Amino acid sequence: xxxxxxDRAVAEHDEHAETALAEVPGGIAVVGTTPARARPRRSxxxxxxxxxxxxxxxxxxxxxxxxxxxxxxxTSLDPYxxxxxxxxxxxxxxxxxxxxNLGRDQYARVVxxxxxxxxxSLLAVVLGLSVSAVLGILAGYLGGWxxxxxxxxxDIFLAVPGLLVSLMIVTTLGYGTINIAIAVGIGSVxxxxxxxxxxxxxxxxxxxxxxARLSGLRWWSILPRHVFPHSIGPLIALLALQFGEAxxxxxALSFLGFGVQPPEPEWGLLVSEGRTYLSSAWWxxxxxxxxIVLVVLAANRVSKFIEKVT
Amino acid sequence: MRxxxxxxxxxxxxxxxxxxxxxxxxxxxxxxSASMIISGAGADVDQTLLASLEARYGLDRPAYEQYFGLLxxxxxxxxxxxxxxxxxxxxxxxxxxxxxxxxGGLALAFSVVLGLGIALLANTARATxxxxxxxxxxxxxxxxxxxxxxxILIQVFAFNLHLLPAVGNDGFRALILPAxxxxxxxxxxxxxxxxxxxxxxxxxxxxxxxxxxxxxRGRIVYAHGLRNAVIPAAxxxxxxxxxxxxxxxxxxxxxxxxxxxxxxxxxxxSQDVPVVQxxxxxxxLLFALANLAVDLFYPxxxxxxxxxxx
Numbered sequence: 252x253x254x255x256x257x258d259r260a261v262a263e264h265d266e267h268a269e270t271a272l273a274e275v276p277g278g279i280a281v282v283g284t285t286p287a288r289a290r291p292r293r294s295x296x297x298x299x300x301x302x303x304x305x306x307x308x309x310x311x312x313x314x315x316x317x318x319x320x321x322x323x324x325x326t327s328l329d330p331y332x333x334x335x336x337x338x339x340x341x342x343x344x345x346x347x348x349x350x351x352n353l354g355r356d357q358y359a360r361v362v363x364x365x366x367x368x369x370x371x372s373l374l375a376v377v378l379g380l381s382v383s384a385v386l387g388i389l390a391g392y393l394g395g396w397x398x399x400x401x402x403x404x405x406d407i408f409l410a411v412p413g414l415l416v417s418l419m420i421v422t423t424l425g426y427g428t429i430n431i432a433i434a435v436g437i438g439s440v441x442x443x444x445x446x447x448x449x450x451x452x453x454x455x456x457x458x459x460x461x462x463a464r465l466s467g468l469r470w471w472s473i474l475p476r477h478v479f480p481h482s483i484g485p486l487i488a489l490l491a492l493q494f495g496e497a498x499x500x501x502x503a504l505s506f507l508g509f510g511v512q513p514p515e516p517e518w519g520l521l522v523s524e525g526r527t528y529l530s531s532a533w534w535x536x537x538x539x540x541x542x543i544v545l546v547v548l549a550a551n552r553v554s555k556f557i558e559k560v561t
Numbered sequence: 562m563r564x565x566x567x568x569x570x571x572x573x574x575x576x577x578x579x580x581x582x583x584x585x586x587x588x589x590x591x592x593x594s595a596s597m598i599i600s601g602a603g604a605d606v607d608q609t610l611l612a613s614l615e616a617r618y619g620l621d622r623p624a625y626e627q628y629f630g631l632l633x634x635x636x637x638x639x640x641x642x643x644x645x646x647x648x649x650x651x652x653x654x655x656x657x658x659x660x661x662x663x664x665g666g667l668a669l670a671f672s673v674v675l676g677l678g679i680a681l682l683a684n685t686a687r688a689t690x691x692x693x694x695x696x697x698x699x700x701x702x703x704x705x706x707x708x709x710x711x712x713i714l715i716q717v718f719a720f721n722l723h724l725l726p727a728v729g730n731d732g733f734r735a736l737i738l739p740a741x742x743x744x745x746x747x748x749x750x751x752x753x754x755x756x757x758x759x760x761x762x763x764x765x766x767x768x769x770x771x772x773x774x775x776x777x778r779g780r781i782v783y784a785h786g787l788r789n790a791v792i793p794a795a796x797x798x799x800x801x802x803x804x805x806x807x808x809x810x811x812x813x814x815x816x817x818x819x820x821x822x823x824x825x826x827x828x829x830x831s832q833d834v835p836v837v838q839x840x841x842x843x844x845x846l847l848f849a850l851a852n853l854a855v856d857l858f859y860p861x862x863x864x865x866x867x868x869x870x871x
Contacts, residue, residue, distance in 0.1 A: 407578035410849070412807035415825075415841045419586050422829045422837045499706050503811055506708045507826060522708060526815070530727075533716050540709035547704040 296560045305556050308549035315546055318362050319369040328356040330363040330516055339532045348538045352528060357521070361539050364516035368501060371432040371510065375497040376490060378436030379443050386440070387447025392455055392474060401444065408441035417500065421509045428517075431510050435500040439493065446489060454481050484561025491554035495547040502543050518543050564869070568856040572849040579845030580635060583838045584628055635842065641835035643828075650839035653824055658843065660730065660820035661809050664739055665847075668805050668812075671744030673798060676751025680790075683752075684759045684782050696756060702749035707808050711742040711815035728817040739816040743808050747801035754797040758790035791862050799855035806844045 299305065318325050334354030342349045348357035390401035408416070413435075420434035454460060455478065463473050504510055505519030513520065518539055525535030634641070640650035683695035718738060719727035726735045762768060763778075763786055771781050809822030821840050828836035860867040 406575075407582055410575045410579040411582055411841060411845050412803040412848070414807040414810065415844060416582070416586070418810065418825060418829050419583060419837055419841060422832055422834060423587060425832075495704065499704075502706055503708065506706070507810065507814060507829075509829065519706070519708075522706075522712070526712060529712060529716060530720050533720075536712050537709070537716065540706060540712065543706055544704050544709065548701070551700060551704065 299556055299559050304552055308552035309556075311545060311549040312553055315365055315369065315549075318365040320366070322362045322365065325362045326356070326359045328359040330355060330359040331514060332356075339528060339535070341532070342534055342538075349532060349534045351524065351535055357525075357535060357538070360516040360521055361518065361542055364518050364521060364539075367428055367511050367515065367517040368498065368505070368519070371428045371435075371501045372494060372497040374429070374432035375435035375439070375501060376493050378433060379439040379493065379497070380490060382437070383440045383443035383447055387444040388451050388474065388478075390444070391448040391451030392470060392478065398448075401448070405441045405444050409445075413438035413442065414500065414503070417504060418509075421504065426509050426512065428511050431501055431504045434504065435497055438500065439497065443489075443493065447486075450482055450485055451478060454478050457481075484557065488554045488558040488561070491550050491557060495550035495554070498543065498547055498550070564860060564866070565857060568853055571856075572853040575849040575852070576842070576846050579849075580632065580842055583841050584631065587834060587838065588624065588627070640839040640842070643836050644833045645831045646833075646836075650835050653836060654821065654839050654843050657819060657821045657824045660818060661806070661813070661822065663736060664743065664809060664812065664818070664820060665802070665805050667736055667740035668743035668747065669798070669802065671740055672747035672751055672801060672805070675744060675748035677755060677794070679748070679752040680755035680759055680794075681782065681787070683756045684763060684786070685779060699749035699752045699756075702745055702752075705746070707742060707746060707811045708815050710745055711739070711812060714738045714742055715815075730818050735816075735818075739812045739818060742815065743805050743812045746808065747805050750801055750804075751794060751797050755790050755794045758793050759786045762786040762789050792859065795855050795858060795862075799852040802851035803844075803848045806847060 314325075332355060334350065336354065337350055338352055338354040340346060340350040340354075346356050346358060348361060351357055351360070386401050386404070390398040417431070417434035417438035420437060421430060424430040424433065460473060460477050463477050468476075501510065502517075502519030502522070505517045506523045508520070508523065510520060511517045513524065521539040522536050522543075525532070525537075525539065528535050631641075638651060640654065642648065643650050643653055646653060679695055679698055683692055683698075686692045686695060715727045715738060718725045725738055726732075727738075729735045759782060763781055767785070768781050771785060772778075776785075806821070809820055810825050811822070812818075813820045813822035814826055821844065825837060825840040827833075828840065
């Protein structure tokens, strides 16, 4: 019982909770005196895995990814079937998120919208990551003039907030899932490159890389063999975190109407469509929005988990 | 003085960078203004018409000539002419600017108060559970899409409590909800950075020394910790101006307000490239000015910068 309590606090608030625990008088303080870091790695992983907040988050992520590809598993209703006699209905067991202005089941629309939202977000992350991985790794590892050039490039890009860069790209490319994914992906390159460069720089300064260099290995062997395996953990954690960010940006662009076009469902678009009926049927806009929040929180939680166990 | 000149030059560089990035994006992405005007008119692309339009907007000249020509125009305050409205972009942007400045100013004030409040409370609250909640609050704030925050605030404060107007442009009361909407995500970053800085100070050797001399916990945080946290807090406040300006697109759409964000949104919808470019450059200018103000504020609070040591 006490063990569970300790680990939950540690996982959720890092060092803050750890020291906070040590201050609590009474029985729990004993837990605080055994530092979490001293535990063996394997059991730490198991403990991390069995945390309720992580299990819930992981389940949500798995469910959402499944819904993106197999929406029929989650609902038997047709997201396009209208039922005007039953429009703007409040949530019931039959329609858990209510029905929209045409009587379409909002839950089915959220489920079928998952594909559009998720694929755009994933595409944005993959695009942003692959461009900035090349830039960040080369800049961080090679240093010198390469670092200088990439650094200037990032500085120039950071002068404009990411959302504005995305909007400019949408202006020229036009609307659609793929286009907003490209827009969000490119909009995130600058910030992403900066993080990756710092990460590579950290690994490059480590003793084993110095040893490899002194043994005569060239950079093209050191990078994949020594730097990359060491950076993969933080990289995946960053990926999960960035997925949450991309999801927010994608849904913002869809909310503005630049993503998929109606009647196709998409999370941000559903909020935007429900907005018109906010005063009479608040659940139409707010509940799909809450779904976005939950998925972003889950992605952040999973990211934290990966950070801890790697 | 040399410090001031360096910072001013850096601000000029940032604005130039923003201009260059908009130019590069618009130049290298497929489709130019001329073909957009024609496709917008719904006609098949007529090559002679395209050529005449390209000549009119100078799109047939070599890239470097276009770049420097437009750069000079922008420096002299000529942002071009709106394609859809037919009036100078400077007029469109100038008309919208005061609304966004009012919104952004109040949003910034809210975010500073909220952010510092959370950071201070998180470091001084006696109850552990309250501290843990306060430390994790910023990441929850950051998981909310801006449009959802806005809609929830409208639902609660306008429709349920009838305290404030839901949408519109007139008066200070109509400004409060939009400013809160923009301010909440900005406050999260401010809270995170300040709370971390305060936390590190209160758990460092200086705080131990102060405690040993009999200084109370509240005084350590407010009198000593806060003074050390001012520099990172000021930096992040300057950075958050960019987020607030970019977020204006969504906030102004949700609350149906006039302003730069709405002009930008309309510009993206009608593919009015000069308008989009104008708004992005003005936003970058404001962003650079905010950061310059922060830079010039540093030496007043930190003698190390004044003396050029740090």
